[in-house]
Amino acid sequence: MRRTIQGGRGKAFRVALVAVAVTALAACGEEGSSSDEGAAAPAASATGSAPAAGTGSCEPVAGDELVVLDDDQKLQTVDNIIPAITAKSATEPLVTALDKVSAVLTTDDLVALNRRVVVDRETSPNVAEDYVAEKGLAQGLSGGSGKVVVGAANFAENQTIAEIYALTLDAAGFDASTRTIGNREVYLPALTKGQVQVVPEYVGTLTEFLNKQENGANAPAQASSDLDATVTALTRLGESAGLAFGEASEAADQNAFAVTKAFADEHSVSTLSELAAACGSGLVLAGPPECPERPFCQPGLEETYGLSFESFTPLDAGGPLTQAALKQGRASLGLVFSSDGALSAG
Structure with missing residues (x-):
């Protein structure tokens, strides 16, 4: 390819x-x-x-x-996009909605989304709205209630995915909003404390961030080129940090x-x-x-x-x-x- x-x-x-x-x-x-x-x-x-x-x-x-x-x-090392969720917020309607995004999001989609925002200078909310409509992400979801804040890192790709997550959660019945927070050192504590409930994350990077946070800077790597094995390691590390995860998408950065x-x-x-x-x-x-x-x-x-x-x-x-x-x-x-x-x- x-x-x-x-x-x-x-x-x-x-x-x-x-x-x-x-x-x-x-x-x-x-x-x-x-x-x-x-x-x-x-x-x-x-x-x-x-x-x-x-x-x-x-x-x-x-x-x-x-x-x-x-x-x-x-x-x-794999770095597929995956929804990271505060464990207490990982209800079935919320995870189902986020998994619907993961099921359709590809690397080619990610390239196209980034092009529209970074190259063509469109806004992330507008690009996300078009993507949700194109992929039918607002259809067939229900059961959600209450407010959900989707956090985002301070770069365009992550912000666009956060907007897609929020629109899809809205369609499931949640009152979703987005908040750009900063880098991982800033937004991850906000996620683990429940100040935001969802963040678009990257499988390999987050696995090693949590690994070093839990096991020290020289800890043997738990992320690899094997997506399933890396997600398994990430899930285990996330439990200790109060995090849960949806399905990893095909889309990778x-x-x-x-x-x-x-x-x-x-x-x-x-x-x-x-x-x-x-x-x-x-x-x-x-x-x-x-x-x-x-x-x-x-x-x-x-x-x-x-x-x-x-x-x-x-x-x-x-x-x-x-x-x-x-x-x-x-x-x-x-x-x-x-x-x-x-x-x-x-």
Whole structure:
């Protein structure tokens, strides 16, 4: 599967590249996704070692469009969106309504929602209202009563999902409202104390945040590339914190790696495994300066996929510098984010 990216927006180097004891780097400090500190080591191939690199030469190929290569060997820790709920508020009508959102929300949907808010400058409430109507989320729900406050982190993606949650809860009979609170260190205590009742969360990031909070900064990771196992760990950790959870959605906001469409077409690649099979030399990797030392960036690509790089170009994390380097033919492969509003389904 490939996803086309038309442009870019700056983000913190969040997913699988920073400690989850903080929600993001100081440069942004707001968006939540998974981490590599203390996380499980990248998986090897089924034979117990990384596959051999290909023999072809794969120098950068300039192009106006970028495509995301599928992480088919599951290098990255999962970071699917999941509703986090104050345990005392997790009634059947409330959980049923939130699960209805999770059942339809996809990564492509997330990309489209982010594009409308971040790129097209529409408001989160208006975009959420359109999405609820389009997906029929207000139909067939009942049984709710009382006020529910849906908290949100201070970035557009989370705010839009919070608005979708609130509209769906309204349809179930609740009197729902939204409140943007701040980063995880601020909104999570509000959630556990019941000052807000629901927050859209990220499976891998929250698992490791709670893990380190409960077991210490050096605790072995409980989040991984296995969604079911990570949700099981999250549920167990959440119980100690007074939290319950709905179903995880298919929608995820995590690290991804892109090439130009021209490069993908020339080498007939749509996955990172296909890239490794096709390319034995010439690859130039672009990303944030930390990438060569982070297990879910360059070392993970080398160990899990057997990729070999001619060089690394230190730029930014999924932002305009990395995207420009790819489009201008100065890099073959670059770090992007799976829910970036500049991406389009493809």
